[in-house]
Amino acid sequence: xxxxxxxxxxxxxxRGQQVTLSCSPISGHRSVSWYQQTPGQGxxxxxxxxxxxxxxxxxxxxxxxxRQFSNSRSEMNVSTLELGDxxxxxxxxxxxxxxxxxxxxxxxxGTRLSVL
Amino acid sequence: QQQVKQSPQxxxxxxxxxxxxxxxxxxxxxxxxxxxxxxxGKGPALLIAIRPDVSEKKEGRFTISFNKSAKQxxxxxxxxxxxxxxxYFCAASSGYGxxxxxxxxxxxxxxxxxx
Numbered sequence: 001x002x003x004x005x006x007x008x009x010x011x012x013x014x015r016g017q018q019v020t021l022s023c024s025p026i027s028g029h030r031s032v033s034w035y036q037q038t039p040g041q042g043x044x045x046x047x048x049x050x051x052x053x054x055x056x057x058x059x060x061x062x063x064x065x066x067r068q069f070s071n072s073r074s075e076m077n078v079s080t081l082e083l084g085d086x087x088x089x090x091x092x093x094x095x096x097x098x099x100x101x102x103x104x105x106x107x108x109x110g111t112r113l114s115v116l
Numbered sequence: 117q118q119q120v121k122q123s124p125q126x127x128x129x130x131x132x133x134x135x136x137x138x139x140x141x142x143x144x145x146x147x148x149x150x151x152x153x154x155x156x157g158k159g160p161a162l163l164i165a166i167r168p169d170v171s172e173k174k175e176g177r178f179t180i181s182f183n184k185s186a187k188q189x190x191x192x193x194x195x196x197x198x199x200x201x202x203x204y205f206c207a208a209s210s211g212y213g214x215x216x217x218x219x220x221x222x223x224x225x226x227x228x229x230x231x
Contacts, residue, residue: 004159043160045219104162
């Protein structure tokens with residue numbers, strides 16, 4: 001079974017631009033979560049989508065948004081980029097069949113975003 | 117407000133020794149406590165997880181100890197190996213809305229196991 005795939009792996013943008021990151025979950029998984037990882041703040045939860053609906057949201061400004069498609073693939077968008085948005089953005093999917101498996105989040109390798 | 121506090125920030129252990137990483141949480145609604153391992157250039161990978169109705173869980177060389185009254189949990193790595201050198205994150209979630217997809221992570225512990 002293929003793992004969680006995130007594209008692109010690396011991105012360089014300038015302040016004020018916007019960016020879209022993509023995540024393809026493990027086949028059959030319906031939940032996709034996004035996290036931001038920085039050296040200073042660590043791993044922070046952005047939002048979670050389940051069956052095309054946002055189920056949970058972290059404490060990030062409205063510049064950060066996401067969506068999920070009917071095939072469970074997800075995108076996140078950051079508008080009006082700031083220098084502080086430079087980070088590794090991680091996507092995780094979950095949704096195994098049994099109660100234990102459905103809690104396990106499988107992470108992709110992330111998209112490294114640099115804002116200049 | 118940091119909801120999950122992790123210590124130490126870094127840890128150096130000799131091969132064969134025991135590595136111990138501690139976490140404390142504040143939100144009593146948390147009901148799922150996983151530990152993740154991350155190698156450079158990779159995403160975090162689940163090591164082991166526990167629910168608050170159990171005080172200890174062991175999988176191979178990895179053990180979680182959980183103290184509900186103290187709101188603390190810890191990861192023990194027995195017989196630590198150089199291949200265990202990685203960053204370890206504790207996390208917690210509350211299952212709100214039927215989801216465990218909103219993990220709150222500790223800041224991480226960088227473990228180095230010396231040969």
